[in-house]
Amino acid sequence: MFESLPPVLDDPRLPLALARARRHSPFLALLADREPAIAEAASAGRLDPALLVYDPDAPVAQALRRQRRALALHVALGDLAGVLDLTAVTAALTAFADAALDRAIRAAIAERYPDAEPAGFAAIALGKQGSGELNYSSDIDPILIFDPATLPRRAREEPEEAAVRIARRAVELLQARDGDGYVLRVDLRLRPSPEVTPIALPVGGAIAYYESQALTWERAAFIRARAAAGDIALGRRFLDAIRPFVWRRTLDFGAVGEIRALSHRIRDHHAQGQAFGPGYDLKRGRGGIREIEFFAQIHQLIHGGRDPVLRAPATRDALTELAIAGWIEVTDAEALTEAYTLLRTIEHRVQMIDDRQTHRLPMGEGLDAVARLHGLVDGAALLDRLRPAVERVGRVYDALDDSKRAGLSRDPLALGEALAARGFGDGAVAAAQRIAAWRAGLYPALRSAPARDALEAVLPTLVEAIGHAPDPQAAITRLDGMFEHMPSAINIFRLLEARPGLADLLARILAHAPPLADELARRPALIDGLIDASALDDVGDGEALVAAMRGGDVGDYQQRLDHVRRVVGETRFALGAQIVAGAADPLAVGAGYARVAEAAVRVLAEATIAEFARAHGTVPNSEFVVLALGRLGGGVLTHASDLDLVYLFTGDFHAESDGPKPLGATLYYNRLASRMTAALSVPTAAGPLYPVDTRLRPSGGQGPLAVSLDSFARYQREDAWTWEHMALTRARPVFGSEAACAATQAIIDAVLAGDRRPRDVIGDARAMRAEMTRHKPAAGPLDVKLLPGGLVDLEFALHVRQLVHHAGLDPNLGRAVERLVPAGLAPPGLPAAYRLLARLLIAMRLVASDAAEPAEATRALIARAVGCADWAAVVAELTVARQEVATWWETIA
Template identity: 30%
Template structure:
């Protein structure tokens, strides 16, 4: 459709358009002047709520548009905005005019695009150019006004700029109609300002500049916002400085840059270029992004990213998503960027951020055949046009096909189709073609089902067999007794499933899946009925979610892994039953058993969370839980296969918890600062907040079901106010921060809570403040704390916070643990506390590995006693917080004999290992009374020598 006057509006949309037109007439001061414009305006009101509502919100907008702006040629955005901002003297006016300017030109672009006057390539370019100008002019204004107060940030006698890297589609000049913008801020070098009323460091200047720029663009006002600004792609994400100088940026990417950051940097572009500095920045980034050699490792890295995206689509139950789904926009990007990352180091033509430009190079150089390149370009344009139209309907960031008839009709009409089904058929053809090319280049190879014949098992599941017939069939595989048990379990499941509401597709998928699953059970397990029952529990949990049944049917490797893991551990089977999203982790066996390095959980979590919109707090909480569940499953998989010893398992679970604690605190911090501002005196990149881990977290000994014993501290002036629009006292700020942290931990989402947390070890326990000043904490420990609180301190360590807080806490902990104590009194108090604990917690028959006499708790109390009684003369023994290294220190410092330390360590690890296995088997950590007898006797003997008579019950 070539001109807006030629649009023929279907009847269902005429009423919508008429309603909007009447609202506009009511809002306009001189409605009679609008009548000549009706013929051109009403059809667009029918097609776009955004166009209609914008004209109603700003009634003069329609006359301005139709008067001079509705031509396809791009206006001089920079000149127009310069004139508009010339007399702006305050930030509120700046925000207002930026938003009005954005609205005018986005309505213009939507109008031209929806009426078929703007090719998609030009539409994407104009949206990107408009965005560049809005960002650059807002930056210029903020820079100038900051310089008036602080002077200019200098380098070699000249002012230096803050360069703004546009990432993603903004960097590629192919920005969506309604998109957030991913930015990274950087500047040439440290130093200080010159020429202002107050001299500050360059880092402070550029941090303030970045904050003001984000506020100018992102803050929500009565006029809306210009863009949602996402800064999470910067070095270290939300925990990193807002602005980074070139040297630090170079160090980060050389030492810590990850594959996904290479992928992101392919599209990086300086929005506000500044001569030599822009080229210097490109020189820093180029070696990281484009390797000098042909780099085929990029394929596997992109394959991993695609796998994560596919998991996200399933987890969020996204359907009809033209960006992330199979054959979507992201797969085109992966195809093109695969060539860029592989060959870009040698072929400079590939070092450009625009996708279609690179695609033409691939065609010219015959890296893609002409026909494939042309089909890919046509499909990409079709998808981008569809995406553009979807977002022009309501100015919302969406890539999901509409589920209501009104918007389906609009989309079909704008895309030039007679009806929605015709459009959908055309769309599916394009996406199929893209996915086929993606699979040929990047896609994973699928395993086939095992060779075991499942035909007789197909009869077992699908035919109405008598018990005798079923037993006869199963006795080809099992003994008569086992066959009877197996059939009883299967038949009971079949009866249950028949009562459940399942769609036709789901039942057909289940009927195809079950024979293969039965074959795998009979082929692999020594306890087939037990394994079958575990697997059927999983199938029951997903029987109404056909996507997961199809996942297991179409991915034999995933089914094989499910069988293997459920056979090894009922705990894993229960986890998968409760959280079926874990089935996604089974798709790639090599990744299932490939653990994240212990020091990389934080960066892996950061990458995972980048896919979730920052403003969607509910999705953010769910994402944290999904990350924990998936990593926990990987650890368990490595555990049951013997890849990890028990201490390494605890290490991984502990580092995983630390990464999640860090992310939770940073998320809570961002939310609080956004509302109340920063506490006085807390610089950018710091929080003044610390998390102390006690117990198993403090001792690097977390298990799969462990809760977190935490204490929250801060070191800010409690009476000072925050610097935000709603200032509050710092003590209130940190209290609200702690409450928010607890909310993020404890809220139950579809994936449960993140961790159970226990704050009872804070000063005064449940009666005390949720967060305590570091000085008050130290005073409490020195003057008021009970002996058992000092014992707990021996198992504590700094888990999150600023370096200065870590140093302060380490000194405080050491000073308390090194206090001189009366040994006899201490022994009596430790013994009394242990007896109270046992009387309350040991209720079992047999030997309780944790609480039983001669068990784990006795060893822990012994080490704590030695630390508290001897640290005043040998401070080295209080450095570590885990029992194994405490015992090693006690041996080295000759506090206890070497053979005592070694046997206590052996007993401690033996108990922990056994308890660990019980958890994976879903059983309590209790053994027969005669097990570990020699170890228990030894521990009790040391207890009696050290603390007095042990209770041998």
């Protein structure tokens, strides 16, 4: 039970600790008399956990009272001597509380139902018991739940009645006092609506309450919840069921304000303990224990829904994890941890005096007694020790409260002047008119009073950020469009209020990236993803993305489709934000887009195959293969790219599936392919995913959606046209077993190496490019794809050389170009030209998708993205790159 306690300890400080305990603590002096073996050992400089025995032959309550008494003396002496730290002390106290509560529940069940298994009744520990940090003289605050189906009960006894009787008896065993004292004080008021609900709750009703009606402080309480006693499996099932209630991926930031308001109410209610000095409340006072706990819990509620590592129940552990993750300053975490340790230690000293559940420093001689028990000269010395820690905690916690931020004037003239001063310039009047419309609640998202209050709270931060954006007028216009289409705006307002730094990034997104602004209007929760420290980092490898898409709280196929769409939407949005923020090379972002898409193909193929097999089984000795072409095959997408896919299957096309509704192999895989396309492209409640283009399959739109691998090989060797072989140079299997993918790749490699019908590759390519120029001209002066010397010319020239010379055969355009240079098939400057064009395409698809000259403010963003000093350098380097590509295209041979 007491694993946190070290084995026998010999330390010369123990006799001095015993002497201080006898002199300054009536309670410890009494315990020393009642537990002579422990006192004698301490006077000899020894602590021995073997003396903390539980007598199984004594009545449960009596045995627990005596063990508690022995433990109280043991940990107090170890604490006072400095041989047991706060962690060891609180862990031992918690372990005893868990064991005592468990024994009381089992005894209560055994008294009424002697032959029954102690199942169906559990205690959920909250507060410091839940986090393993129990006080020296603490109450415990469990919630008692029961399962009506498994709870022991007598004939004709209702489960509710049986559960309440078990609960009452267990509490009585713990709280009843006699000459040996008591075991534990039990407070059951943290259960839902304690004034009207029974002391034990049916598990189903408790889950329903926490999923639909619970208050913010109850969410915070469950940060430290733990199944501690009784039927542990039942307790864990309950906590698993309500975990989404506690840890929300999309947080209503009003919860943070409610926790702050609770802190203010505590300060007001305990006003006499707020001023530091004699009488100061170590727990509830300004700068006290509760504020350290609330500081950690606020950040855990904000970030813990997305990062399970931050869900540490113990306060000091939580502070450490928050600092590691970068959500709080390391210096603040260290200061709060030191303060917490000191405040809790002195709190224990106060409680050791008379074994009272108090947190307030005594007055006069009582304060001197606490100080001397701790080993200090007097109360003044104790206050001097505490003061720096209390003041630092108060400053750190108060910094969270931005409720005193000045608002924006409602007077039109004053508002216009304020906006002009904040960077809106000539657009200040128009911006003031938009803000007036928001305040008037003209849009549904702003119609409610809470929404307008939340708007007012965040307006100063939002206006400041937009005013510093490169194009404030464009940003506020797009923000207005967001508000117009959003069903609710409260959450995004509270998020920006709680994290003002996000407003700067939001302003840049609104000013530069219409596709991201449009996505935000449809799904405001996307902004939540940017609060993670890793949002502007690389998205990770394919396996990590696959794991994220395979995860989630998913019960069926439709939920899997929704979950994948959420993960893809959040990740693609974050990738786009990286370009806007200047945090990543567009080529790296393009590769990230491709890894996300490939992971979605893999996960949705798995899910679709499993769902399809429920009705139709599987085709023996056969499997589904997905071949990526185009930009996905090359491993670099833009924000707006569709997916070029070809569906194949291995095995005998004459075979038949083995399910309840069998299908021939060809029909089976064509229907499966149609389902796969729908899984990737049809919008669900979670939004759209990808447009899918299957026209590169054999025979194009006239051919079947899925063909056998043998048919694919025969078509590529005998019937495919030059443009199809050009497309094949970027083909890559992205789903299928290792053997199936290898077989598919072998066919591609053989065809590209020359196992195909002879064609006039150069002539066909010239004719196709001329036809494309006539029917699909460049969209604008910066259409780096279709302009002469753009990416299409580069791709045509590259594919011709790949097919004619069987060289540079890599689906990735950048690597393929680099391979041609040493072979003398491409000029040395071509790789740099490709990189510039590709970076421009990826960035322009996000910030200037019409290929027109971007706004002045956006030009600097594009220049930075492609690695140029300014816009003039972009234009100059683009001219050089296009000339390099155009010359290469004209010299194909």
